[in-house]
Each structure stands twice: as C-alpha cells, then as structure tokens.
Amino acid sequence: MTETTVRALGATAGPSRIVLGVCGGIAAYKSAILARLLISAGHDVRIVPTDSALQMVGRTTFSALSSHPVHTSVFDDPEGVEHVRIGDEADLLIVAPATANTVAKLAHGIADNLLTATALVATCPILVVPAMHTQMWLNPATQANVQTLRDRGVFVLDPAEGRLTGSDSGIGRLPEPEQIAQTALGMLCEQDLAGTRFVISAGGTREPIDPVRFLGNRSTGRFGIALALNAAQRGARVDLVACNIDRALLPNHPRIAVHPVGSAEQLQEAMNSCASGASVLIMTAAVADFRPAHSGESKFKKDGSGAAPDITLVENPDILKGLASDRSHGALVVGFAAETGDEHGSVLDYGKKKAKVKGADLLIVNRVGETVGFGDVDTAITILDRDGNVLGEGEGTKSQMAGTVLDAISLSLGSLD
Missing domain, CATH: 3.40.50.10300 (CoaB-like)
Incomplete structure (x- = not known):
C-alpha cells in the first residue's frame, strides 16, 4: 500500500487523535515511519515510548515527527495527570512494536510507565502489533496474554514472518508500517458493516x-x-x-x-x-x-516426435x-x-x-x-x-x-x- 492510499483512507475517516505507543524492540525504527504515515493522513499523533524504546530511537526524533513533547513516565508532568489526559482524549491507541513484556503488562493491567498507564485509562479502540523473537511469540505465556487481549476486544495483529535480528528468521517480525497504518485507519472508519x-x-x-x-x-x-x-x-x-x-x-x-x-x-x-x-x-x-x-501422475515428457x-x-x-x-x-x-x-x-x-x-x-x-x-x-x-x-x-x-x-x-x- 502506498502513502497515497494511506492518505485516502485517512481522508475518509476524518482527523483523529492517535496515541502511538512504542516499545523497546529492534523494530522501533519502523514506528517513526508509521507516525509519519498517520500524520500524512491528516491525524494528530502523540508518541508515547517506553524508556527502552528511547534506547532504539531518540526522543528528539519522536518529538520532531509528532510536534508534541515526548514523555515516558507519569512523573514527567504530574500536575497535568498526563496519562489520564492522553488516554481520555485518544480516538485510537496503537502499540507498535509491542514487546512480549508490554503485551504481558497490558494483559494483566500493570501500569508502571506512561504507556501502560495510558492504556488502562483509554476507552478508545486499541491496536497492538507484537514484534519479538520467534520463541518468545510462540511461548504459551505470550499466546495466553494475546488471547486475553483479544477476548477483551483489543485488535492484535499477528507478527509477520521474515528476517529478525542477526541471522535469525521466522515469525515475530513487525509488519510493514504501511500495513499497520491501513489497519489502524480502517479502525477509525464508519462501522456500517458491523454484525455481518x-x-x-x-x-x-x-x-x-x-x-x-x-x-x-x-x-x-x-x-x-x-x-x-x-x-x-x-x-x-x-x-x-x-x-x-x-x-x-x-x-x-x-x-x-x-x-x-x-x-x-x-x-x-x-x-x-x-x-x-x-x-x-x-x-x-x-x-x-x-x-x-485426468491429471498425470508424473511429468509429461517430450519424446522427440513433435507430438503433443x-x-x-x-x-x-x-x-x-x-x-x-x-x-x-x-x-x-x-x-x-x-x-x-x-x-x-x-x-x-x-x-x-x-x-x-x-x-x-x-x-x-x-x-x-x-x-x-x-x-x-x-x-x-x-x-x-x-x-x-x-x-x-x-x-x-x-x-x-x-x-x-x-x-x-x-x-x-x-x-x-
């Protein structure tokens, strides 16, 4: 999907306030591209990274992309009760990439940073996009946590399959930003076909x-x-x-x-x-x-006679x-x-x-x-x-x-x- 298609989807949905949570996986760099796609579609994007995410992509990058200050802790702006305000005003919350650690926190209601606290406050639709090593994704604990979120109505995209860190390859790769943007913007569309x-x-x-x-x-x-x-x-x-x-x-x-x-x-x-x-x-x-x-059980071969x-x-x-x-x-x-x-x-x-x-x-x-x-x-x-x-x-x-x-x-x- 091209950026033009993303803009078209955004135009039909109308301007919305989107909170983009970013966790500390190697795929965090893709969240910058995702933010840009969502902003290009006409939406106001507030980026809420974890401390680990800032080890991957700098605070300045996220702030420059979103034109908003970037915080990671509920103590960064205590008088503004920022996690309540951000979560309450959001039309959509996206967590991409979502690490196994944050997926577990979301499933069990743990609120030990600004992102997980915001998620507990949010009443808007939530899209979680996991990215992690194959064994972590397939671990029964992670699968149970994902199912818990889905049972609560959270949209969880399955990770893609492909190159991971180092020489490893398998399921666990973050889907491409264009695909995540398409899914996210679709969640903001009119639900006229719900129940069908x-x-x-x-x-x-x-x-x-x-x-x-x-x-x-x-x-x-x-x-x-x-x-x-x-x-x-x-x-x-x-x-x-x-x-x-x-x-x-x-x-x-x-x-x-x-x-x-x-x-x-x-x-x-x-x-x-x-x-x-x-x-x-x-x-x-x-x-x-x-x-x-009839289908031949073995490959038809030329016999040199020219007969088909x-x-x-x-x-x-x-x-x-x-x-x-x-x-x-x-x-x-x-x-x-x-x-x-x-x-x-x-x-x-x-x-x-x-x-x-x-x-x-x-x-x-x-x-x-x-x-x-x-x-x-x-x-x-x-x-x-x-x-x-x-x-x-x-x-x-x-x-x-x-x-x-x-x-x-x-x-x-x-x-x-």
Missing part, C-alpha cells in the same frame, strides 16, 4: 495437468483482498477463500480468516462450506472454465450460478465478470448478458487484458443488478473500487432489512 459476515473468493484457480504444469489465469487476487480488508475495516467478519495467492499479499487482520484452495472443485467446496450463516457471498476469484479430465500430449478437458462447475440459484444460505450474492469485449459486443454488453444468466443479486463488470485489470493497476467497474440494469460505476485503485462495491452492498443489505 462476508465470504469472499479471490485469486485464480489452477487445474493440474501433471505434478508440474497446470491450466491457470492471470488473476493475482488483489481486488478480492482489497474487498476483504475494506469489509473488515468497516466491521464485517470475513472468510477469504484464497486461490493460489502470493503469501506476501494475504491480509493480516483480526477479523479475516484465510482459507487457501487450489482448483475450482476445491473452491466450490470451500465456498459452499463457508456459505452457511453468511450475510454476503462475493465471487471475485477467476475460475477456470475447464480442467483436464492428448489432454481431454471437462467443464468445471459454475460456482457463482450455483450460489445464486441455491438460496438456502440466505446471503446476498455478488459476482464479478472480467470481460474483454470484441467485434460482437462491448465489455458492458457481455456483462449485461452474464448478469441475466448468472442470477447474482449484483454483478461487478470490469475490463481485463494483458495490460489491464490484472495486478497492481487501476481498474474501472460497472455495477449491475440481476436484470442487467446499471446501478453505478467507478474508476480508480482496487482499494477505492472495493469501497465503491461495498457501498453498493451496504445499500442492498439495508433494503433487505
């Missing part, structure tokens, strides 16, 4: 030809991921059925559960399994129309049409139509035909091609009802268009109440 559950498919299916090769497509899953993140930020619980999505792209959000799948048949099984009790089903995944009737292997294809199930025709789940069904257009009709012409055939409540039509639609590029969409009538359209980043789609879904849910 979304099931969203994303990515592209792969149909195995042999253990090495497959039939696939160009979908990266970015639009589906943007929908999942936006829905979660607006209060929904999300089951993301991820088809062959790069692990680095998968979202890290407390309200998103990821279900990896590979083929169209696996996708169909996962969508049907998750559909029960869902409010909204969204099919953004690009599903292969056909699959090999004989691969018989069979039709895959129409997952969207199946979800739309079976209304036992009671969910709003939303489909995606990636179209190219040709001499016989435009993208919209084909989209309108597909809307009538599929039977989904909403169909999102977007133009795709070798250089359009797939990957980290802008996109243009048209929103149709089941009869092919145009309900809306938009053009912009996938995150922006995800917001447009969710606005239409929110209106549709409201009309069903």
Whole structure:
C-alpha cells in the first residue's frame, strides 16, 4: 500500500487523535515511519515510548515527527495527570512494536510507565502489533496474554514472518508500517458493516495437468483482498477463500480468516462450506472454465516426435450460478465478470448478458487484458443488478473500487432489512 492510499483512507475517516505507543524492540525504527504515515493522513499523533524504546530511537526524533513533547513516565508532568489526559482524549491507541513484556503488562493491567498507564485509562479502540523473537511469540505465556487481549476486544495483529535480528528468521517480525497504518485507519472508519459476515473468493484457480504444469489465469487476487480488508475495516467478519495467492499479499487482520484452495472443485467446496450463516457471498476469484479430465501422475515428457500430449478437458462447475440459484444460505450474492469485449459486443454488453444468466443479486463488470485489470493497476467497474440494469460505476485503485462495491452492498443489505 502506498502513502497515497494511506492518505485516502485517512481522508475518509476524518482527523483523529492517535496515541502511538512504542516499545523497546529492534523494530522501533519502523514506528517513526508509521507516525509519519498517520500524520500524512491528516491525524494528530502523540508518541508515547517506553524508556527502552528511547534506547532504539531518540526522543528528539519522536518529538520532531509528532510536534508534541515526548514523555515516558507519569512523573514527567504530574500536575497535568498526563496519562489520564492522553488516554481520555485518544480516538485510537496503537502499540507498535509491542514487546512480549508490554503485551504481558497490558494483559494483566500493570501500569508502571506512561504507556501502560495510558492504556488502562483509554476507552478508545486499541491496536497492538507484537514484534519479538520467534520463541518468545510462540511461548504459551505470550499466546495466553494475546488471547486475553483479544477476548477483551483489543485488535492484535499477528507478527509477520521474515528476517529478525542477526541471522535469525521466522515469525515475530513487525509488519510493514504501511500495513499497520491501513489497519489502524480502517479502525477509525464508519462501522456500517458491523454484525455481518462476508465470504469472499479471490485469486485464480489452477487445474493440474501433471505434478508440474497446470491450466491457470492471470488473476493475482488483489481486488478480492482489497474487498476483504475494506469489509473488515468497516466491521464485517470475513472468510477469504484464497486461490493460489502470493503469501506476501494475504491480509493480516483480526477479523479475516484465510482459507487457501487450489482448483475450482476445491473452491466450490470451500465456498459452499463457508456459505452457511453468511450475510454476503462475493465471487471475485477467476475460475477456470475447464480442467483436464485426468491429471498425470508424473511429468509429461517430450519424446522427440513433435507430438503433443492428448489432454481431454471437462467443464468445471459454475460456482457463482450455483450460489445464486441455491438460496438456502440466505446471503446476498455478488459476482464479478472480467470481460474483454470484441467485434460482437462491448465489455458492458457481455456483462449485461452474464448478469441475466448468472442470477447474482449484483454483478461487478470490469475490463481485463494483458495490460489491464490484472495486478497492481487501476481498474474501472460497472455495477449491475440481476436484470442487467446499471446501478453505478467507478474508476480508480482496487482499494477505492472495493469501497465503491461495498457501498453498493451496504445499500442492498439495508433494503433487505
């Protein structure tokens, strides 16, 4: 996510007072970048480090970034009762990085510095982003403390996996500042989807030809991921059925559960399994129309004759049409139509035909091609009802268009109440 996207998220949320707590982990330098992103988004950021954090990043840096004095102890400004004032005025409290020590203090109500005292006073949403060595994160004590915080309604982001201190590598790395900023700003958004559950498919299916090769497509899953993140930020619980999505792209959000799948048949099984009790089903995944009737147990090899292997294809199930025709789940069904257009009709012409055939409540039509639609590029969409009538359209980043789609879904849910 770029700084421009962060600014856009901040603009929709409006100016807020954010307290950024920083603990004494090696990742404390990333908190300076995080503070800058939040300030660039238009928010007032007050940085409250621990004494150990100031061993990593200097007080002057934090003060210059935030334009506020930086204190670590409740005795720094006793007449102002600073921990009460800061905590009481905050719209959001972020602790990033959060060490195992501070996670334990937050879980058990220990208030031995300005940050932990402020956390006890705060009644606003709290986002805790742990960063520590792998063994410390996996220790049962830390896991129990994290679960305690989550049970109290605190948002705890799981740490990322990657390079730690020295030559060590594993889970425990602080997520990138852009990801933390996106999650934090999403917590300030209007929670118009609270109490709903979304099931969203994303990515592209792969149909195995042999253990090495497959039939696939160009979908990266970015639009589906943007929908999942936006829905979660607006209060929904999300089951993301991820088809062959790069692990680095998968979202890290407390309200998103990821279900990896590979083929169209696996996708169909996962969508049907998750559909029960869902409010909204969204099919953004690009599903292969056909699959090999049989997959080779070993790699096909050239024999020098120039003859290609004989691969018989069979039709895959129409997952969207199946979800739309079976209304036992009671969910709003939303489909995606990636179209190219040709001499016989435009993208919209084909989209309108597909809307009538599929039977989904909403169909999102977007133009795709070798250089359009797939990957980290802008996109243009048209929103149709089941009869092919145009309900809306938009053009912009996938995150922006995800917001447009969710606005239409929110209106549709409201009309069903």
